[in-house]
Amino acid sequence: MTAGHLGWTIRRSAYFDSVALMRVAEQAREIPGVMDVAVVMGTPANRAMLLASELWPADGPTTAADDLLIAVLAKGEDALRLALARVEQLLAAPRDSSPVSREDVAPRTIVSARRRAASANLALIAVPGPYAAIEAHQALSAGLHVFLFSDGVALADEVQLKRRARELGLVVMGPECGTSIVNGVGLGFANRVRRGVIGVVGASGTGIQEVTSLVHRLGAGISHAIGTGGRDLDAAVGGVTTLKALEWLAADDDTGVAVIVSKPSSRDVADRVLAAAARMGKPAVACLLGYDGTVPKGIDAVATLEEAAVSAVRLSGGDGRGLARPAVIARAGTGGAIVGLYAGGTLCEEARRLIGDRGRFIDFGAEEYTRGRPHPIIDPSRRHAAVVEAASDARASVILLDVILGDCAHPDPAGALAPVLVDAREHARHVGRELSVVAHVVGTDDDPQGLGAQEDALRKVGAIVCASNRIAALTAREIAGDRHAG
């Protein structure tokens, strides 16, 4: 230690914790000009250590173990005085306590959350695709059923997840599961629907939303709706979740009628699912888009979501007269194209089948549009831009849209869309074209946005609002001049 000014004091009979004293010494060392500070209890060992560090005078007084020694080595007298005063001040000062740090830390993993919520039974996972399998596997390890909203999960991962879940007696809804309604609770993009006896199993979120909200509109209700993810009926996956969901619905006392909505890519898997549905011992309706096999007896095979809802309501003993179509004036001979701009993939697919070559369709919920950005049900800006574009398209005569309500959806999708529609139609009128807008609002009056208010907002700006996606598609065809529509 180089030469400096040494100052020291002794506090008799003052016990302090050694760690607290080291802390005080360190803070006092921060004063400019201070070379070293020692604040220690006066044990022989400590005194010897100070002597060795030249922090204690060789002729200093003897001290007892419960005396506090304060020694400062500084470059000048001022720094020395400041440091000694600082030590006294720090020894006297109560520590600040920060109330924020008293709070528990938030769970960082599903495992940790599970430990805190002992009766948790389901994990809702909506993390970016590359991490979705990690989280879903972790949830299974924690003994939870999984609602996997994330997309971008590899098929092999899906197969592994679902097989593992089956072994554990658990269910993985998804990946890319948009909607489920379990025990009356909507998960993901779900609508607030009446509880009732109709159970739904569906590969697509918007398909389930359309069927369940139409059931509600028709005065009936839903027991449960189980989303399976779009690839569940692929040969590789083998319908693991669909089959389990049918098993659940068969055993569920609240469910009287089952509806299956899917677009099976494997005929073989579809056959197995239909066979399982036929064995449920409950009336069942199947809307399998693109399926060309033989539907077993006792299952009502339908081609559209609306028909599925109507049939299920009828089978449950409700009013199955169906929904009314708006009266429209066909503009025969205009021959313009129908531009279908959809947020819901299954709704888009259904409209495409009903309209055929006359339509050009974009599904803004497809993975290529959602990668790295919110789903169009939440953030409609990308579709809004496409509406404006369609208005400048000389061949387009009808814009066909879905507007999706529900808990996770945009808080006012019709309100956000209305000014865009006004602009689009004005633009078309400017260049001497008549542009029609046909829309269907998926939702109920119990949804936060309110079905009636949303439909009114669209009607107010001249849109033709239809009660189902099927009716909307047929209406668009009619307006575009297809005499055979409907």
Place this chain on the structure above:
Amino acid sequence: MLADVLLGAPLNVITAGPDLFRAAVAAQGVAVTPVDWQPPASATGLASLWCDAVDAANRIALERLLAAQPVLVDVRPAIEVVPGMTQDTILHAGPPITWERMSGPLRGAIAGALVYEDLAATREEAEQRAARGAADFDPCHHHAAVGPMAGVTTASMPVFVVENRAAGNRAYATLNEGLGKVLRYGAYAPEVIDRLRWFRDVLGPALGEAVRRLGGIDLRALIGQAVQMGDECHNRNRAASALLIKALAPEIAALDLAARERARILTFTGGNEHFFLNVSMAACKAALDAAHGVPDSTLVTTMARNGTDFGIRVSGLPDQWFSGPAEIPQGLFFPGYGPADANPDIGDSAITETAGLGGFAMGGAPAIVQFVGGTAAEALRYTRLMYEITLAENPAYRIPALDFRGTPTGIDVRLVAQTGILPQINTGMAHREAGIGQIGAGLVRPPRVCFDRALEALAREHRH
């Protein structure tokens, strides 16, 4: 399986993802626990390790860890009890290391140990002997042993013998020398050697006799009590040391020894606040060794440093170390020393954190958090954070300030990789040069790369 009842059961949801999903569930009056989700710190291979085989293996490893019943049963010369010990063996802390890569304090301790064993007359001679390969270096951990700081253990040193009554395995650790100039911090002055010889000739045999007469000392109960008295049994051992001496004192007083020696024994052990540290370490080692070697398990069973490298071992890959460069602890220094003097992290004492004590039990030992200028509330926060990377709570070690919640126990490589939260270790600091000794104490973390490497190896192993 009972898990199969979802329909009809009240829904209770955990969410991981954007808040709107949580809000939508909560708005429907359903119980929901959101995860503060962030992308995993290391994701490669992670999905494959959340599987039934690993879960089952971890349950077994964890059960063995928590069931451990460490009992101090004896004190014996290392050569008599430590497996694989020879006259030429020099055990050291941390993962394997060659003389060339050893840091100052480890070299100093080895030199001191060779002089102590009369294998060399001077430090210079000892270093020459060590450098030409005349000593067999091996990690303590390869011999059911642990040692604080340098961890140097040689044939004639007395060691605590701790038996895990649940599994029957034993673990060993040298006697704690106290603070100041001590071998474990790399000091080798004559007073250091003299003290070790007194350990060998008087203290060790006396403690062994006292412990045997007592029929052993239940360390699980003793540690449990000390944790409730403000110890974390790594960097704070005041209560545990006092409890140990309290148990031993009547037997020591009754030994057939000169009164002067009995007084010296009680003065030395009673005056050493860290006397229990080595016992705590052996207790933790005995518990963790029982959990080591369960195929597929991702449980961390060792964290140890040799002053150059920080190494961890996992239960499922028992023969491998996953190492990275040891870091310099953050903390407080004794008068006359500063960060420039500090050696990188050293010692097997992180075995305590591995077993759910030390930094993991900091919430019960708030005095320790002051090493980094923290408050009592922050001490609790350190402990709470460790629950995020552990699989269980140890029912034997409970923290009053957390409503007697068990300490976070059983570090899972998967959870460390997922959260990026690294184990919190309380530690002493050695001077980087041989011969000086302890210069402070503080907090340190393992380098993340240890866990990344372990994760990679586990995932690779799992694919086969």
